[in-house]
Amino acid sequence: MSAPEAIGIVGAGLVGCLAALAFAAKGYEVTLFEARPDPATVDAGQRNLRSINLAVSNRGLRALKYVDEDLATLVLEHVIPMKGRMIHDITGLKQESQLYGLNGECINSIDRSFLNDILLDELKKRNVKVHFQHKLVRMTNVDAKPTLETINAAGEIEKYVFDYAVGSDGAHSQFRYQMQKHMRMNFTQEYIDMQYMELYIPPDPNPQTKFSIDPNHLHIWPRHDFMLIALANGDGSFTSTFFSPWSLIESIKSSKEFVEFFRRNFPDALGLIGEQALKEAYESNPRGSLMQVSAYPYNSPKGKTIIIGDAAHSMVPFYGQGMNCGFEDVRVLMELVDTHKGLSQAFIEYSPARKADLDAICKLALANYHEMSSNVTNVWYLAKKKLDYTLGKWFKNKWLPLYTMVSFRDDIPYSRAIEIEQSQARTVSNLQIGIFTSIVLYGVFQVVRSYDKIRS
């Protein structure tokens, strides 16, 4: 029996860990490299500084199930389902629930580091080698025997040779850069004029209530140019994120001004976060930037290396699909592996098979900022949404709102979801034109009739 083929994966984030599990399950010998230290050795207080909770939805769950049904069950035991958005008005007194699904479907809030930890634990159980504090600095023989050069904590360079290599080292991927030096890979990177800052809403002091606002909604304070959102954590707290143009946050010159800004725009959220905590957050919490990255093709010409997850397609977080899409990358790639004798062919076929869908979700993610920050309070949008949902209820599976297709229908590729939405939008427009024309014709008819009456 020949030795299993060896795969080196760079980046033990969410996508890299899932990919490592998937390749290991197929019998490949997998080695994972991660620049950061092993989270098990890092002080919990320090890790929480940038712990974001994420929304995992059907596409992500389907990929987890594909890799390991028990793992998906374990994840689902630790999520907080969110059945809709809760819109907070500017007075801080009114909240309005807008359901996500046609039939009570939910997206699910989960702690990012918890998810990463259970994937890493699973890798340990399966004896997958994980080298922490091994940062990729160079890759050679990209399309032959990929050779990864890493630098460890002691500053030593180590070399590892593989049959195949996978880059899942995030938006600022070194792996992608190394591939680009050896092949014709198109690449764009675009910063969006938006910063994000994480804030913390503590658990309700009353242990009976635990949560100070409804945990089963994604809370949104939409204010057009800027917005605040909050997702529940298992301990009763919420992770809240403030999104705004850079010029806005930079125009706020002190923590006192920040508190006043919140008092004017998010009075109820200010009460939940607390003035002192908000002042401290202003002084010390990092401000993240948002960007879109796209690359093509994702594989090297002979199919020896490939990029997946944010390394291939970083998107803005407004559709809650970045990780879900990265997990879907793993499933789509593995299904190609299932249908081919060798990995190379699967890698080569992956790029054209996946491109339209990755382009589609990046576009949708950007467009969804306007939906979350503005449209959710617009009467025309809400009326159209209502019509969309009513038609969805009447014509089950024949009429599907876009959000349903993206978040709950993992069998509809992202690009197909856009096509279906466009065709449905044309039908709604035609319906609107039809209704409008009927009203006008009826009006004209009434005028002519009354004119005839006067004459006779």
Ligand code: FAD
């Ligand atoms: P990453 O998570 O970036 O992991 C890359 C890993 O590679 C890291 O561990 C890094 O340390 C390591 N690495 C980097 N360089 C090297 C190197 N040279 N050598 C070795 N290792 C290296 N997605 C959702 O699906 N739902 C959401 O609700 C959601 N909310 C979000 C909210 C915010 C504010 C943001 C910013 C993103 C959100 N996302 C969400 C997107 C999601 O976080 C990403 O899509 C996802 O983390 C991508 O995973 P990844 O493994 O590809 O990359």
